[in-house]
Amino acid sequence: MPADRDDSPGRESNQNAAISRRSFLKGTGLAVAAAGVAPGRALAGPGSDQEEVPVFGPGPVPIRFELNGEEVRVEVEPATTLLDLLRDRLDLTGSKRVCDRGSCGACTVQVNGRAVASCSILAVDVTGQKVRTIEGLSSAEGELSPLQQAFVDHDALQCGFCTPGMVMSCQALLERNPKPDRPAIAAGIAGNICRCGTYQNVFEAVEQASGQGGGK
Amino acid sequence: MSRDPQTITIKVGFGDQVRELVVTIGEGDIPPYQVGDRHDEVGQRRNRVDAVAKVTGRARYTYDRKGAGMLYGKMLRSPHANANIRSVDLSKALTMPGVKAALDFVEVFKDRSARYAGCSVAAVAAETEAQAEAALDAIVVDYQVLPFAVTTEAAMAEAAPQTGRGDDRNVSARGLRDGESAADFLARIADQDQAVQEAMKGQTVVSGRFSTSVQTHSALETHGVVCDWDGDNLLCYCSTQGTFGVRRDATASPQLRARNARVVAEYVGGGFGAKFGLGREGVAGALLAKRAGRPVRLMLDRREEHVDGGNRPDSFHDLSMAVGRDGKIVALKARNWGTPGNGSGGAGARNQAYYAIPLVDKVELNVRTNAGGARAFRAPGYPQGIFALESLMDMAADAIGLDPLEFRRRNDPHPIRIHEYDLGAERAQWQKRRNRNPGAGSDPIKRGMGMAATEWFNPGGGGASCLVRIMRDGTVEVRNGAQDIGTGTRTVMGMVVAEELGLRIDQVETFIGDTRDPQGPGSGGSTTIGSLTPAARLAGYRAAEQLLGLVAGQTGWKAEDLRLRGGMVVRKDGGRLPREMSFAQACALIADEAIEVTEKHPMVGSGRNASANYEGFADTNSGLQFAEVEVDTETGKVRVLRVVAVQDSGKYLNPKTAESQIRGGVIQGVSYALFERRIMDRHQGHMLNADLENYRVVGALETPEIDVVLVDVANGKNNTSVMGLGEPPTIATAAAIANAVANAIGARVTSLPITPRKVLEALAAKGRKR
Numbered sequence: 002m003p004a005d006r007d008d009s010p011g012r013e014s015n016q017n018a019a020i021s022r023r024s025f026l027k028g029t030g031l032a033v034a035a036a037g038v039a040p041g042r043a044l045a046g047p048g049s050d051q052e053e054v055p056v057f058g059p060g061p062v063p064i065r066f067e068l069n070g071e072e073v074r075v076e077v078e079p080a081t082t083l084l085d086l087l088r089d090r091l092d093l094t095g096s097k098r099v100c101d102r103g104s105c106g107a108c109t110v111q112v113n114g115r116a117v118a119s120c121s122i123l124a125v126d127v128t129g130q131k132v133r134t135i136e137g138l139s140s141a142e143g144e145l146s147p148l149q150q151a152f153v154d155h156d157a158l159q160c161g162f163c164t165p166g167m168v169m170s171c172q173a174l175l176e177r178n179p180k181p182d183r184p185a186i187a188a189g190i191a192g193n194i195c196r197c198g199t200y201q202n203v204f205e206a207v208e209q210a211s212g213q214g215g216g217k
Numbered sequence: 218m219s220r221d222p223q224t225i226t227i228k229v230g231f232g233d234q235v236r237e238l239v240v241t242i243g244e245g246d247i248p249p250y251q252v253g254d255r256h257d258e259v260g261q262r263r264n265r266v267d268a269v270a271k272v273t274g275r276a277r278y279t280y281d282r283k284g285a286g287m288l289y290g291k292m293l294r295s296p297h298a299n300a301n302i303r304s305v306d307l308s309k310a311l312t313m314p315g316v317k318a319a320l321d322f323v324e325v326f327k328d329r330s331a332r333y334a335g336c337s338v339a340a341v342a343a344e345t346e347a348q349a350e351a352a353l354d355a356i357v358v359d360y361q362v363l364p365f366a367v368t369t370e371a372a373m374a375e376a377a378p379q380t381g382r383g384d385d386r387n388v389s390a391r392g393l394r395d396g397e398s399a400a401d402f403l404a405r406i407a408d409q410d411q412a413v414q415e416a417m418k419g420q421t422v423v424s425g426r427f428s429t430s431v432q433t434h435s436a437l438e439t440h441g442v443v444c445d446w447d448g449d450n451l452l453c454y455c456s457t458q459g460t461f462g463v464r465r466d467a468t469a470s471p472q473l474r475a476r477n478a479r480v481v482a483e484y485v486g487g488g489f490g491a492k493f494g495l496g497r498e499g500v501a502g503a504l505l506a507k508r509a510g511r512p513v514r515l516m517l518d519r520r521e522e523h524v525d526g527g528n529r530p531d532s533f534h535d536l537s538m539a540v541g542r543d544g545k546i547v548a549l550k551a552r553n554w555g556t557p558g559n560g561s562g563g564a565g566a567r568n569q570a571y572y573a574i575p576l577v578d579k580v581e582l583n584v585r586t587n588a589g590g591a592r593a594f595r596a597p598g599y600p601q602g603i604f605a606l607e608s609l610m611d612m613a614a615d616a617i618g619l620d621p622l623e624f625r626r627r628n629d630p631h632p633i634r635i636h637e638y639d640l641g642a643e644r645a646q647w648q649k650r651r652n653r654n655p656g657a658g659s660d661p662i663k664r665g666m667g668m669a670a671t672e673w674f675n676p677g678g679g680g681a682s683c684l685v686r687i688m689r690d691g692t693v694e695v696r697n698g699a700q701d702i703g704t705g706t707r708t709v710m711g712m713v714v715a716e717e718l719g720l721r722i723d724q725v726e727t728f729i730g731d732t733r734d735p736q737g738p739g740s741g742g743s744t745t746i747g748s749l750t751p752a753a754r755l756a757g758y759r760a761a762e763q764l765l766g767l768v769a770g771q772t773g774w775k776a777e778d779l780r781l782r783g784g785m786v787v788r789k790d791g792g793r794l795p796r797e798m799s800f801a802q803a804c805a806l807i808a809d810e811a812i813e814v815t816e817k818h819p820m821v822g823s824g825r826n827a828s829a830n831y832e833g834f835a836d837t838n839s840g841l842q843f844a845e846v847e848v849d850t851e852t853g854k855v856r857v858l859r860v861v862a863v864q865d866s867g868k869y870l871n872p873k874t875a876e877s878q879i880r881g882g883v884i885q886g887v888s889y890a891l892f893e894r895r896i897m898d899r900h901q902g903h904m905l906n907a908d909l910e911n912y913r914v915v916g917a918l919e920t921p922e923i924d925v926v927l928v929d930v931a932n933g934k935n936n937t938s939v940m941g942l943g944e945p946p947t948i949a950t951a952a953a954i955a956n957a958v959a960n961a962i963g964a965r966v967t968s969l970p971i972t973p974r975k976v977l978e979a980l981a982a983k984g985r986k987r
Contacts, residue, residue, distance in 0.1 A: 080347075094281035095274020097486075099437045100519050104910040107437060135274035145269065153268040156877045160703030161271030162437040162486030168272055187917040194909060196437050196487050197703050198884030200920040202877060 057125055066127045068093075069137025077124045084108045084119035087134060095135035095165040099194075106193030109166035109173075110134045116173035118192075135165035138172065148172055151206035159197035167193045171207050180211050228252040229834040229933040231865070234636060238933060240831045243819030246751075247758050249831065250868050250938040252931045257782065258716040259937075260929075262873035266708045266727050267484070267701070276484040279456040282443040284512030288317055288342040290505050291349040292498065293356050294521065295331035295338050298587040298902025299365035299380065302329045305339050306357040313355050315348030316341055317509040320501055325472055330382050331360070332559040333367075333587045334903045335524030337497050342505040342513045365587040367897040369531055369556040372586045373399040380559065380585045388554075390582040399582060403552060410578035416548040420539035423612045427536065427605035429566075429951075429969040430894030431556070432529040433522075434594055435914060438486020440526050441516030442495075442502040449476035451503055455495070456516075458488035458702045459739030464732045466495035473503050483730040488702040489885075490593035491527035493739055523907035527592030528895060530555040530564035534605040540613045544627045549574045554582035555601070560590020568602035571670050572610075572628040587902060588895075593741055595882070596673065596944035600889055600951055604969060607669040607952035611959060621956065622647060622668060633930060634670060634839035637863045641668070644926055645843035645861040656963025656983070661851045664858075667956025669949035671840040675941035676867065676934035677747020679818045679829040682735035685714055685756040687764060687812040691801040693718060693725040695757075697749055699737025700730045704943055705874030706745050710753045712870055713937055717757030718764075719781030719800060735815055743941025748818055748829070750870065750937040756816035763814065767806040768798065819936065833867075833934035840864035840928075840945055842883065844921075844953040848961045850980055853973030857887050857921040857954055865928035867940035872927055879946040880923045886950020888915040891970050 057079035065074045068091070077086055087093045087110070096119055099107035103121035110119045111133040138146045145153065148171055158164040167190060174181055174189035181189060186207045190200070208214030224241045228251045235252050242248065250259070270276040295302075305321040320340045323329055331338055339356050343349040364378035372380050372387045375398050380387050388399045392406065408414050436456075443454040451473065457463045460480045467478035485492070495503075502515035517526060532555035539547040555564035564584065569577045614624035626638050642648065645666065652665040684696040695714045701707040711727040718725070728734060738748040761781050768786055769776035772795075780789050786798040820827045843861040848854070860883050869875045892913040896905045906912040932938045951969055958976065959965040964983035966975045 085346075088281075092283075093274070094277065097278075097280065097437070100909040102519075102908065102910075104908065105437070135272075139273055143273075145272065149269075149272040152272045153264050156265060156268070156873050158265070158268060158271050158703075159705075159877060159881060160437070160485060160487040161267070161276055162278065164271045165274040187920075190917045192916075194437070194914060194916060196435055196489075196885075196914065197877075198881030198915070198920070199877065200884065200915075200917045201880055201923055203917070 062125060064125055064128045066129060067131045069133055079123065079125055081124045082120055083110070083122050083124045083127055083132070086124040087119060093134050093136050097162055097166065099162070106170055106190070107163050107166040109169040109193065111169060111173055114173065114176055116170045135169055138168065148175065148206070148210040151209040155202045155206040155209060157199050157202035157206040159199055163193060163195045167195060167203060171203065175207065175211055180213060181207065227933050229931050231633070231928060231930040232636070238832060240933065241821055242831055243821045245755070246819035247755060247936055249933045249936045250931060251933060256716055258712050258722060259870050260868070260872070263708060263712060263722050263871050265705055265874055266711055266722060278438055278484045278486050279441060279443055279454045279482065280438055280486070280516050282454040282514070284443065284445045287443070287512040287514055288344060288505070288509055289346045289349045290340055290342045290502050290513045290515030291346070291353055292337045292501060292515070292521070293339040293353045293358070294525070295334060295336045295360070297331060297360055297362050298334045298367055299363040299378070300331045300360040301363065302331055302338060303359040303361055307339065309357065310341055310352040310355040313348065313352040315344035316352045317344070317511065318342045318505045319352070320504060322497070325500070325504065326497065332381065333589050335521065335589055337525065340501040340505060340515070342509050365902050367586055367588050367902045368899060369533065369554065369584045369586060371899065372556065372584050373554070375400070380587050385585065387585050388582055390580065392580070399554070406580055410550070413548045413550055413576050413578040416576050417537070417539040420541055420547050421613070421616050422537055422539045423609060423616050424537040425609055425612060425967055427534040427608055427967045429532045429601040429604060431531045432594065432889055432893045433895055433912065434489040434491040434527055435522070435909070435912065436487030436489055436491065439517040439519065439522040440492060440496060440498055441514070442499045443512060443514045444503040444506040445512040446507050449474070451475040451478040452481070453478055453499070453503060454481045455499060456485055456492060457482050458485065458492045458700055458741065459494065460698055460700050460730060460732050461736055462493055462739050463495045463499065466499070467503065470495070470500055472500055473507070480732045481730060482700045485700050485702040488740060489595050490597065490741060493593070493741060519909060520907040523895070523912060524589045524904050527594065528558065528589060529594035529601070530557045530591045532564065532566040532601040534566065534568060536568065536605055536609050538609050538613050540617055544617060544619050544624055546572055546574050546628050548576035548578070551577070551579040554584055556584045556586045556588070557591035558586055558588040560592065562591055564591065565598045566602035566605070567598040568606040570603065570606060571631070571672050572625070573630045588897060588904070595885065596948045599944070599948040600886065603669065603948050604952045604955060607949070608955050608965065608967060611667065611956045612965070625670060629670070631672065631837070631839045632835050633865045633928065634672070634841065637839070637841050637865070637928060640926060640928070641841040641843055641861060641863040644863070644924060647843065650845055652960045655960050661849060663848045663850055663961040664845065665848070665957045665959070665961025666843060666845045667953050667958070667960050668841060668843045669952035669956060671842065671945045671949040672837050673743055673941065673945040673948070674837045675743040675747055676830045676833065676932065676939070677744050677749070677751065677818065677941065678738065679748070679820055679827070681737045681748040681752045681818045682815055683710065683749065683753035683756045684735050684813065684815045685760040687760055687804055687807065689804055689807040689810055691804040693720065694728060695725055695753060696728040696734040697737045697753070698730070698732045698734035699745060699749060700740060702740050704740065704745065704878060705871060706740070706749065708874060709746060709750055709870040713750045713754040714757035717754060717761045717781070719783055719785065740943070743943040743945070745941065746870070746939050747935055747941050750939055751935040752816050752818040754937055755819060756814045759816060760812050760814040763812045764803055768803050771806050830934045833932040834930060835932065838866045838940040838945060840949065842949040842953045844950065844957040846954060846957040846961055848958055848976060850962060853976035855891055855958055855971055855976060857891070859922045859924065860887070860950065860953070861924045861926065862946060863926040863928060864946055865930045866942040866945065867930055867932035867934065868938035869927050869929050870937060870939055875927060875942055876925045878942050879925045882946025883923050883950050884915055884920055886947045887919070887921060887954065889969065890951035890954040891919070894970055
């Protein structure tokens with residue numbers, strides 16, 4: 002149900018915090034200039050009436066952002082997606098590319114707390130932003146977050162390929178709505194496909210993590 | 218210790234259905250888990266051992282593997298639904314930036330045919346994915362484009378273009394004559410079975426035509442490999458459900474000429490039947506790595522996975538069933554056809570199943586089309602065939618005025634399922650939730666409940682070994698080279714060993730998915746657990762025996778009086794030992810570094826008569842599913858509210874993961890019932906919905922509440938008494954939903970998926986009949 006998924010709370014961030022590859026290429030990007038980093042040649046300030054379009058590249062451009070609490074400085078080709086940067090350059094392979102078009106949620110990360118499909122936003126667009134991936138969810142000592150522990154306890158995973166994205170969508174949901182009821186949980190993960198069929202276990206896990214359900 | 222076959226008496230069954238059985242068990246085997254056994258670990262709800270790796274993103278799948286200097290492989294695919302390849306020109310591609318190797322599949326696979334849009338024809342490896350994609354555009358292929366047929370109907374038509382190779386005919390069936398069309402054949406054999414024709418006379422006969430759509434596996438991790446060579450030795454990370462099969466393919470490949478191959482699949486992002494064998498993508502990945510002298514990752518993208526990663530054939534059924542006045546089925550006549558695409562397998566649909574049907578006249582046709590080939594898919598042939606059979610069962614019950622549950626019970630010979638009707642009816646509130654007046658009332662939202670049965674047959678086979686290693690420091694390793702595709706195999710393998718060693722699952726380390734470790738089965742036919750856990754348990758038992766032997770030697774206690782339990786050496790009879798000895802203290806007695814025991818799945822008999830299984834309580838496992846639906850008769854939209862799944866599967870070694878698997882099977886069944894279908898463009902020959910928003914699968918918003926009822930059976934067919942559970946829970950769901958829809962609206966949708974349009978059409982047809 003693509004329409005439902007697009008309208009779901011979990012996906013709102015796709016429209017707000019990020020821009021798609023296509024809109025970027027059309028030159029209507031907005032986030033970069035506001036970030037105050039000078040990655041390209043020409044920059045238009047936010048709200049500027051002048052149609053001065055930020056242009057990156059064609060060569061690699063330096064970007065800087067916060068990743069799992071630490072500052073990252075890296076040069077990326079402007080066409081690089083956040084997902085590819087994470088996986089191929091920074092070796093954070095928890096996020097998965099499954100559909101490569103924002104319809105399955107397996108690449109979900111948080112950008113400034115919101116769930117974002119990292120396959121569908123450019124790495125340059127997270128300049129100056131806070132990115133959190135599944136690797137940043139457990140403590141530095143490796144202790145699982147309560148949500149992760151709830152996933153383990155409720156067996157909310159089978160093959161596990163959707164799991165990092167699923168966990169991140171749930172994390173974003175809980176930050177937005179600490180006590181979601183079942184319809185809210187279902188809506189929160191409506192953009193995350195699990196082919197093994199763990200949805201009910203995920204509901205139970207989120208309920209446990211939000212203090213609404215017992216252990217199992 | 219004796220290694221001769223032993224004849225023993227065991228207690229098998231469940232609930233009040235318990236009986237003693239005299240069985241001969243395999244050489245060196247130990248008695249199966251039986252009624253009355255008490256376990257500390259087995260049968261407990263345990264967390265999956267790899268759950269932490271999966272929730273932290275640390276689990277490394279094939280797709281996550283990376284080698285130094287790794288290249289990205291990509292395949293070029295035919296844009297034509299049917300073509301012969303005259304030539305492939307790689308010369309320009311080889312000069313493109315970053316390109317390190319390229320393959321012409323005519324040369325590699327000696328195959329000039331491209332019989333479906335999306336058939337692979339060439340491959341490249343380059344420094345970046347973008348460079349590889351750009352290089353594909355530079356490959357020049359000269360195609361001889363041929364006419365095609367991409368749907369079952371089109372390929373069966375009288376003047377259909379040839380869809381296959383050489384002399385292959387589009388339609389194959391037993392008894393089909395040369396030059397005879399499918400329609401003529403079906404007409405000629407319509408009444409071929411005189412016994413069935415005779416038996417049907419004077420009985421109540423119900424008939425129907427049913428159909429299902431092509432379903433793609435859509436595992437989230439696509440097919441693919443990461444390959445690296447060390448001289449002639451291949452290291453192949455592969456997203457597979459058969460590590461040893463892939464290894465065999467690699468070493469047998471005339472293209473690769475590998476002296477040895479090590480296949481690794483520690484984590485696999487789903488399989489569902491489509492991931493056996495190395496495949497063209499695997500050969501291409503390995504060969505590109507060999508030619509480039511660097512590691513190569515070649516994973517399919519989502520579109521490729523849909524068009525070339527396998528699927529469940531569609532199906533069409535003409536069924537007739539005759540039922541006597543006593544409510545007993547007299548005969549079944551079935552004509553089926555469907556397409557396995559351009560694959561090598563058949564399209565068989567199983568609908569002569571479960572019930573005592575004295576006479577069956579069944580003819581099946583396979584129809585080759587210009588579409589991606591079918592592969593095994595979770596209970597091959599069953600969900601489609603059972604949808605048709607169980608729809609007809611409800612129609613028959615209706616025709617003779619019997620409750621559908623009662624009608625099934627009267628015809629059900631299964632020794633376990635026969636006891637599940639009451640259990641399921643009570644849990645589902647069958648009497649209360651059935652709609653007494655289907656379709657009646659002014660509210661446009663109608664509710665209904667339907668049911669259907671399931672059955673499967675796999676207590677496992679031979680061909681599995683397990684290594685248990687108890688180290689002097691008390692560490693325990695359990696190793697097998699087969700894979701866990703998300704089923705929980707790894708966890709139950711560890712649990713049965715932990716039980717023998719008196720430990721908890723978190724006190725043993727499990728290793729899986731590496732062909733350097735002992736052999737294991739491919740995960741197909743729900744065989745894995747029944748093949749592997751008896752070997753693992755036996756290895757654990759023998760390792761414990763050795764450890765207790767050391768204890769006895771050192772203390773003077775009698776080994777046969779001892780066992781391991783709760784992390785201690787204890788007396789079997791519960792009595793006190795002169796002093797306490799922990800498992801760790803016992804391990805310190807090991808003179809070498811470790812006790813190592815490898816055991817195979819025990820067999821009875823030898824040679825051709827060898828059997829991996831014993832006589833048990835029942836040869837098959839069974840179940841029932843009840844679906845409650847809500848149908849909006851104005852929009853045609855169906856919501857599945859609740860599914861009750863009653864399932865037996867031998868001994869439940871880990872009820873927690875078993876329940877997950879049943880829930881998952883139900884969810885895939887809901888998806889199959891309501892959403893999934895491959896849509897082919899009849900004019901261009903392409904799959905139109907090769908993505909994950911137009912090829913819809915169930916999401917969280919559409920998932921019903923699933924109530925699982927586990928029926929634990931000491932089956933006795935192997936030493937862990939277990940039966941496979943991958944397939945059975947997805948078989949009955951679509952049929953139960955279809956019956957629930959009919960119960961809600963008083964009109965039957967006879968085609969899957971049950972889309973709003975089909976619901977509205979069924980309602981309109983009912984209106985016309987009035």
